[in-house]
Amino acid sequence: MTDETMTEAIQIHPSAVVEEGARIGAGSRIGPFCVVGPRVEIGPHSVLHSHVVVTGNTRIGARFQAFPFAVIGHQPQDLKYRGEDSRIEIGDDVVAREHVTVNPGTEGGGMLTSIGNNVLLMVGAHVAHDCHVGNHCLLVNNATLGGHVRVEDHAIIGGLSAVHQWVRIGAHAMIGGMSGVEADVIPYGTVTGERAHLAGLNIVGMKRRGFSREDMHAVRAAYRRLFLADGGTQAERLAAVEAEFGEVEAVRPLIDFVKAEADRALTRPRVKGGAGDAS
The missing domain is CATH 2.160.10.10 (Hexapeptide repeat proteins)
Structure with a gap:
């Protein structure tokens, strides 16, 4: 005993x-x-x-x-x-x-x-x-x-929220309270809503965990290129992000997360440049 x-x-x-x-x-x-x-x-x-x-x-x-x-x-x-x-x-x-x-x-x-x-x-x-x-x-x-469900390090799942089976939640992501999450959430992402949409990045969480200003700027730029840029397929936008930011350690988890299971749906901004603005 x-x-x-x-x-x-x-x-x-x-x-x-x-x-x-x-x-x-x-x-x-x-x-x-x-x-x-x-x-x-x-x-x-x-x-x-x-x-x-x-x-x-x-x-x-x-x-x-x-x-x-x-x-x-x-x-x-x-x-x-x-x-x-x-x-x-x-x-x-x-x-x-x-x-x-x-x-x-x-x-x-x-x-x-x-x-x-x-x-x-x-x-x-x-x-x-x-x-x-x-x-x-x-x-x-x-x-x-x-x-x-897979939840990576430092993620926060808000109160009364529900994550659908098989969904991945990336590192440092923030799920807002009372959200229904049906698709994968990128590292650093913030999602919210009855049927959750991507509402930007968890900048507050990144600051608390000691990310540098340069790293946060790089992640924000990669996010905008991947989700808010006009034109191109997701694969093409991801390739552009990797070409520009692939050597930035803070951005690498975002790239690897999307590449790992590229056929899976991602939680996305509801309105391009609106609710999804990472600023």
Whole structure:
């Protein structure tokens, strides 16, 4: 039940159920009415505050916190799921607030749902089967990821928003609250709307993360060339962006993201030069 190689005390409330086989890291605390399944591994200095369920083939890193009624590891909400031994992997310093749900993978999606380090899942957030969430991400209250969604590092998913299955969210992107995201969102992009449209770049987020003025100008110029310029196909505009900015480190993720799956739809500005203006 506990990791005998570590000596710091583990506190387990008498009302909690920690099944035989579970591994709990040193210095962790399992609060009242929690349930931890037999195949769960939770890293050191973690806290399940109360009424938390962690089950299934689930591995969680150090300093994890889960608040009441969070449920990690129960079977996915996928009618194709047939009981396959899929899993969840969660990194270090992740917080799951009240009523958060995270489902394991499926055979059709690689058998794995993963969440990186330093991720905050706010009240009611849902990470569906086969999703992959990067590092330093934020899912605000009731944000929902459909199955197979990929969220890259430093992305923010706004409250009451929903991301359609299989969609990619690029690094440093910002999804506005109450948005319905049906197509891929470029790195640094800001999208909003009932059926989300690209509303420019997440310049505030870039400033907070220490991007230089020169890098932000380059990303803005590449964005305008790719989405706001007249004429040419997307492939032609992308080639022009790569020719001009391909050596700029900050622009490279934008180019690589669009090239990686060029046949996929991208979330685009609603009005060229209007709502999509990156200024």
